Amino acid sequence: MLAYILRRAGQSVFVVLTMAALVFVSVFAIGNPIDILLAPDADQIEREAAIVRLGLDKPMWEQFGVFLWNMLHGDLGRSFVHGSDAVHLILGRLPATLELAIVALVMAALIGVPLGIVAGLNSDSWIGRSVMTGSIIGFSLPNFWFGIMMILFFAVELQWLPSGGRGPTGTLFGLEFSLLNPAGWPNLVMPAMTLAIYKVSLVIRLAYAGTREAMLQDYVRFARAKGLSRSRIVGVHVLKNILIPIVTVLGLELGSMIAFAVVTETVFAWPGMGKLLIDSIARLDRPVIVAYLMIVVGMFALINLIVDILYSVLDPRVRITETAG
Amino acid sequence: MTDAALTSAAVAPPVETPFRRFASDFFANKVAAVALVIIVILALLAIFAPWVTPQNPYDLTQISIFDNMLKPGAKSMEGKTFWLGTDEQGRDMFSAMIYGLRMSLFVSAVATSIAVLVGVSLGVTAAYFGGRVDSIIMRIVDLQLSFPAILIALILLAALGKGVDKVILALMLVQWAYYARTVRGNALVERRREYIEAAQCLALPRYRIIFRHLLPNCLPPLIVIATVQVAHAISLEATLSFLGVGVPITEPSLGLLISNGYKYILSGKYWVSVFPGLMLLLTILSINLVGDHLRDLLNPRLKA
């Protein structure tokens, strides 16, 4: 088990290093990093200080070392616009994005799994067919447009929910979370739903296919022959089997949720790091863009690592083959 | 192509060719058949946009700023009716939508075609040569597929700036890896089949083995993936344009039209964003429905 975790961790480090190299090449080697990383109105003294700090007078491999070294120390430059440290700026927005992504993920599971199972159990009837048609529509909905339509309907027409912004938050460990303050929940509903809708469809498909396959398995037949109730068979025997792939996929999708939060946050003016990225792209605030990229890459590698480890914990068969191999 | 199949069926006695059987299987599903018809209609509308729209929304002589933000069904200064309303510059929404659709479809179709070419070439190369070439190509594919398309596209456009050519490049870059992986996987399976060995024994030239024997057998999964990816590309292009890193304002796609309308949502002027969005949804949905049905038909595992 430990050997497996170590090997997977090694792969993750490799991915981060490769992406760091790509970013380094595109920012430092191709363009002029001084132009990219310093504000256009920087004076000569600032320029020379930056050249020393970034080690631009040294050979290329050493520069890459300095870039990595700075990165390890959390130094990816200062924002032109905000004047503050880019990494801190992004990390400050991280809780809002993470909260949104995780709430959306939970929503996707809570809505998608029951619907998918119901559709899988009734695949011949109109119930199953309408759920599956609904999931295709969910796949096809342009995310941002769905968000706009939610605003139009729930905020403008019905005036039930606020059209944007984060609303009141509660504080935990010095970080702000909407979940901790019921007054902030209405602000969370539409962004989370918008972010979740595509994954709901995905989960429905997975649960549907998984249920149909599981119901044909001998262990379900055997469970019925044991005289178990239908709810026990579906709720324990089938659910436990289909949950393994769903948890894996959802875990892997957490990364893409964070990336897609860029869109949702823009539509709902949600003050997360995705909105920061779009604002920074619009204002050519390159250090923030570089910092965002490296942080998200790191998070991706970490999420993939955790999911793989969780997977091996959930499925006893994976554990065995890994220790044997 | 369906027309050809139908007319030849009328003349000659019906022969059970693989294509005809496939076509009849396909049209057995009414939903998919309707979706295909919608796709054809949308594509024709886009291609013949200058002839089917009441006005050219980008010809400044044809639009009047005094007609701006008119409600659907309102009449213009000259007495023309705008059935879907007008936008902030007084453009007829229907015309703007058709032109937007034209842009969306053009960008996605070009990007997907190039991506298929690149992906298939690299996938076949990886499968056929194996060894180091294979592992380098597949490492890049794995690396790229482990990051969401929108992230890659955003970073690329943030570095390159706006422009139709840049959007096409971005859409192409996020797609090619899917084709490369699919083709390689299929080619590896096919390569071990007897008929390839037979072709090699006949000392057929390599390109002939690849193009006449290997590739046609990789086609079914490729068609399914390309269909789904076109839908993805249209959606991604719209998203990028909405975020302001896509096509320029002078040549708006459906996504950019929605983005323009977004400003007016809070004041209840829904039509500028609702109608282009509906058209976008209809387009993507139809393609997905066709893709879904194609997958069911072409997946031998499901057929059994």
Added chain:
Amino acid sequence: MTATLEVAGLSTHFFTRAGVVKAVDGVSFSVQRGQVLGLVGESGSGKTVTGLSIMGLVDRPGRIVSGSIKLAGQELVGLSEKGWRTIRGRKIAMIFQDPMMTLNPVLRIDTQMIETVLAHADVSKDSARERCRQALSRVGIPSPDERLTAYPHQFSGGMRQRVAIAIALLHDPELIIADEPTTALDVTIQAQIIAQVQKLAAETGTAIVWVTHDLAVVSGLSDRLAVMYAGRIIEEGPTAEVLTQPHHPYTAGLLHSLPINNPRGQPLNQIPGSTPSLLRLPPGCPFGPRCTRKQHDCTQAMPPETQGANGVRLRCYHPVAREGAMA
């Protein structure tokens, strides 16, 4: 005394898009307490569907269209799903062919056993566990306490089938349907499992319907033998009688094709042709097209069931004569 199981005129049909598949068509037999009935046939003969019908486990598009299944006098056909649940696992248990597939791979053995106890008995979890422990040691699984917390993949195939048998025995059922329970196992393990089941059935008086395609397996095990072909029982009688003096040409052919009945070095005997599609059965006797004794009347109508000597029932116009049995 009423028989443990009495099946009369059972017909289970599948209503598919291609047509009605008469998987089981007018099957009758009975099993007494403590007896073993061997239900023999090729794949597609309807023997498994017969077993599933008795469990009430036939799914759409299939259903029992007519007939009666009586368990110790109680009619099962027409029971509600809830009614079936009180029967399944408690009064009738079933063991399936592939022990790799019948245990849920992601649930521990104790979960899968205890839920079976709790489905039919209102006992505490601890006493349920104790009952599971005893059941495991009864089927010869060493250190049952440890094994209870294991996952199915940690067992060998034979051990898994023992666990499945232990689960089947948890409520001392009146009847066990065993659907080819040893087919997927090694020959030595097969013998062990068969001996085990025989012993347990004798101890508890449980009746067994042993479904198999393997005549050799049931010959030493069953009291009576029923041979199925194309959804019908074509010959049924005491095992010794059927094996030594088969009357139906199909039974004779089956016996004839056993390797043990073939001279060394000669190609194995076989029945020409293959089982007919249940969608397009030939008129008359379904075995007709493959039968060496076929005459004109065989193609006219299905032979009626006749009572032969020594308690044998038969569906054949031209049964094999005594002396021709082993020729």
